[in-house]
């Protein structure tokens with residue numbers, strides 16, 4: 049590596065005095081001081097007042113249901129797999145109907161979540177979204193493990209279906225096609 | 241002998257070998273769904289297409305016999321393109337079920353799609369729908385939409401299990417697999433069709449939706465259901481065993497195992513597992529420290545001497561049986577033996593002997609127990625305190641080392657040493673043919689329960705004053721000196737497939753040692 053010798057600039061007399069700079073700074077302070085009298089103030093009155101959050105904001109991940117109130121999540125566990133800090137734990141269960149499977153337990157440990165949004169990105173059913181919820185508080189660790197009901201509750205703030213409607217039509221379309229083709233898709237032992 | 245060139249490499253095989261077998265001989269593989277090394281050739285899935293010089297079209301390698309001088313390309317552009325086209329056809333009516341399909345993660349359709357599928361569909365029409373969630377039996381559920389009609393399940397039941405119960409019904413794109421003879425599947429080996437199914441069309445009701453397979457910890461071990469000792473892969477998660485699937489071992493179970501064997505894991509999560517050592521004080525069993533329990537056990541055994549009647553379970557590992565025998569020799573116990581356990585026999589794998597290590601017990605000099613326990617004054621139930629509920633009220637001292645609670649324990653035990661199941665310990669079993677195979681732990685035991693070898697080792701140390709063994713492996717290595725069947729063995733040296741020693745095999749065949 050070659051060295052470059054940088055020559056320091058000589059300070060002017062005024063700069064060496066430093067008083068002009070202080071006065072410049074104080075004048076700014078004074079402008080705000082006077083301005084506050086006219087405007088509402090520079091401090092936001094949180095929590096009475098809240099930020100308008102941009103749409104790309106990534107808050108608590110939340111679960112959503114479709115227009116018919118059906119759980120969209122099918123417990124595929126891809127979000128559980130992709131989640132870098134392993135914040136999600138899912139126990140799947142079998143249900144009646146075309147979808148066959150849904151989460152029995154769906155927990156997100158908010159003490160672990162890093163709000164990366166990977167879960168939203170990986171979800172094949174568009175069932176989990178990053179909400180604008182950022183107030184995460186509780187008095188114990190257990191309280192901060194958000195269960196299914198809490199996650200759906202937060203999901204409601206996103207609108208009925210998290211703002212995505214097309215994906216939910218997949219199962220509807222399947223059921224329609226099946227009935228058009230006269231296929232009973234959920235039957236017992238008698239196959240003949 | 242025929243010498244052929246596959247992707248530029250030469251291989252010499254016996255005439256009659258198929259091209260896919262020759263490729264596999266080289267350590268490579270050709271994609272395949274319907275071909276299975278343990279079943280007849282069906283040649284219906286068409287994914288194993290390869291290019292052969294001098295032949296006008298691509299050929300299925302599973303049904304193409306080798307010829308001397310043949311030149312085969314498995315990776316050529318033509319072969320890849322052909323496979324991609326086959327994939328497209330297979331996926332035309334395939335549902336987008338991956339998120340709810342148990343096979344996801346170990347599905348050949350997913351794997352080959354990833355390898356050479358296209359990323360979109362050119363098919364504009366509604367897919368053909370077929371029955372989903374069809375119950376083939378209590379153990380197996382079928383999804384006709386996911387089925388690729390490879391007939392592996394049909395052939396397995398017919399050719400291997402000897403129950404020709406499944407067949408293809410209907411025609412064209414309405415083709416589906418159905419129970420064609422009888423109401424439901426009856427084979428004791430039917431769950432193997434879930435394993436051979438290359439896609440998620442057949443799922444096990446027992447494992448269904450329990451967990452995605454990629455979360456499972458996979459441990460290679462041995463089934464403790466009977467003395468065959470089928471090799472298994474244990475899938476566990478959350479410290480719970482969730483499923484057992486067969487692991488290939490040509491010398492023992494080939495690719496298969498019986499259905500009952502798959503359910504042997506259920507003991508592990510039983511509610512009545514013992515988790516703490518106990519000693520009876522003033523008529524009641526109270527939890528004590530291991531040290532106190534072992535001291536009480538050693539004292540009781542010492543007092544009993546030759547009046548001790550010991551039942552040693554042939555479900556214990558070779559190492560544990562050796563330690564148990566050493567303890568009994570040290571004490572000078574009079575009566576000892578193992579109890580025979582019945583298990584329905586068939587002419588496939590099930591041996592009829594429910595003791596996974598009966599051969600090991602015989603090698604240690606234990607014989608089936610004949611005397612009656614009631615009336616005995618001093619009793620040691622070593623790994624055998626659960627199933628038989630005898631009246632031991634006349635015994636002054638009853639020592640039980642077992643993993644589950646039982647009436648015998650609650651009523652009569654003086655000292656209880658909690659031990660573990662075959663899923664929680666390391667060691668070896670000697671199977672019916674004298675093959676010594678390795679057992680590996682997949683989950684942790686509840687509470688402070690100890691592996692039987694550890695518990696017996698410590699008990700022996702209490703009796704002799706020597707140091708207790710530090711691992712099951714150290715026991716196996718040291719017992720070779722006195723037990724020729726195990727000479728020169730270590731758990732590492734057994735490898736995943738186990739080993740037969742001359743002495744053990746001769747003993748298993750009933751020849752004099």
Ligand code: SF4
Nearest residue numbers: 131161162164165167
């Ligand atoms: S946002 Fe990231 S860290 Fe939080 S639950 Fe989703 S994947 Fe996990």
Ligand code: SF4
Nearest residue numbers: 121122124125127171
């Ligand atoms: S990825 Fe989506 S569908 Fe799958 S478990 Fe997570 S939320 Fe449910």
Ligand code: SF4
Nearest residue numbers: 387388390391393437
């Ligand atoms: S059910 Fe599975 S094994 Fe049987 S034909 Fe269909 S894809 Fe093949």
Ligand code: SF4
Nearest residue numbers: 463465466470498501
């Ligand atoms: S045949 Fe015996 S060893 Fe094999 S799976 Fe069945 S019970 Fe287990």
